[in-house]
Amino acid sequence: MVDYISDFLNNINSLEVNMTNSLFRLVLSMLLGGAVGAERKRKGQIAGIRTFTLISMGACLAMLLSIYVPQVYLGLKNGDPGRIAAQVITGIGFIGGGAMIHMKGAVRGLTTAAGIWMTAIIGMAVGIGMYLISIGATALILLTLVAFEHYEKKRRLGQESKVIGMTVSGILEDMEAYRKVFRENGVHLSTFYIEYDYERNLTEVNFVVLAHAYTDLLPLLRSIGHVGETRKLTLSSQIDI
Numbered sequence: 001m002v003d004y005i006s007d008f009l010n011n012i013n014s015l016e017v018n019m020t021n022s023l024f025r026l027v028l029s030m031l032l033g034g035a036v037g038a039e040r041k042r043k044g045q046i047a048g049i050r051t052f053t054l055i056s057m058g059a060c061l062a063m064l065l066s067i068y069v070p071q072v073y074l075g076l077k078n079g080d081p082g083r084i085a086a087q088v089i090t091g092i093g094f095i096g097g098g099a100m101i102h103m104k105g106a107v108r109g110l111t112t113a114a115g116i117w118m119t120a121i122i123g124m125a126v127g128i129g130m131y132l133i134s135i136g137a138t139a140l141i142l143l144t145l146v147a148f149e150h151y152e153k154k155r156r157l158g159q160e161s162k163v164i165g166m167t168v169s170g171i172l173e174d175m176e177a178y179r180k181v182f183r184e185n186g187v188h189l190s191t192f193y194i195e196y197d198y199e200r201n202l203t204e205v206n207f208v209v210l211a212h213a214y215t216d217l218l219p220l221l222r223s224i225g226h227v228g229e230t231r232k233l234t235l236s237s238q239i240d241i
Contacts, residue, residue: 013129017068021129029060029126032138033119039145045112055095055116056123062088063127085124092120115141153214161190162217164207165234166224171196172203177227185220187211202231 011020033056034049041048066084096113118141125134175192182189188210195204211217221233 015129016071017064022064025060025064025126025129026057028131028134029056029123032056032122032126032134035138036115036119036122036141036145039142040112040115045109047112047116052116052119055092056119056126059088059092059120059123060127063124067128085127088120088124092117111145115145159210160213160237162209162211163234163236164209164217164221164224165232165236166205166207166230167232168203168205169229169231170201170203171198172205172228178205178207178224181220181223181227182207182209185223187215187217187220 008020011018012024014021030053033053036056037047037049037052040052063085069084096116118137122134122137122141125137172194179189190208190210192208193206196202197204217235221235224230225233
């Protein structure tokens with residue numbers, strides 16, 4: 001039993017690619033990639049466990065191939081162990097770009113794209129046999145994604161643009177009452193767009209506001225609804241308009 005464990009450890013730590021360390025590295029990269037993917041899926045991102053797992057395993061396999069080719073075909077001039085692995089860094093950018101959404105000047109999914117890139121590097125590190133560093137890097141990624149998110153919420157860091165749509169009865173000409181509501185609720189009014197409907201005697205307004213990312217805007221909506229004869233209120237992100 002001791003000899004078997006010793007042989008196993010020697011195989012997985014061998015500088016040469018063999019069946020034992022290849023399977024071990026693929027499984028380890030699968031687990032590490034899946035851990036990061038689970039956190040992203042928890043946040044409702046499109047790229048989840050399966051995506052991150054496949055990316056990590058693919059990068060690991062590319063690294064194994066980079067080592068295996070010059071190991072077996074030593075006499076070939078093109079036996080560069082870094083050539084295949086180098087293409088992973090470039091190629092993973094296309095997948096990361098697909099995880100981002102760009103609409104009307106706003107970019108979403110940057111964190112997921114960065115996580116995809118980092119997970120690919122972790123897969124490569126596993127493929128070359130840097131086990132402890134790979135596990136440590138995965139732990140740091142999870143710390144960054146989970147603990148720092150909690151810190152941002154607690155400190156209310158970061159701001160987001162929101163659009164509050166409103167329909168009121170009558171032709172609204174004085175906006176000072178609404179400006180006062182925004183000031184009292186600590187929300188910055190960037191600008192607003194107004195449309196008069198004289199036939200139905202209605203005014204439609206879109207307020208573009210800047211608020212802390214984790215601010216509860218429901219009290220603000222209630223206050224706005226009490227200012228005038230409000231017929232309709234909507235809240236959306238700026239990229240939705």
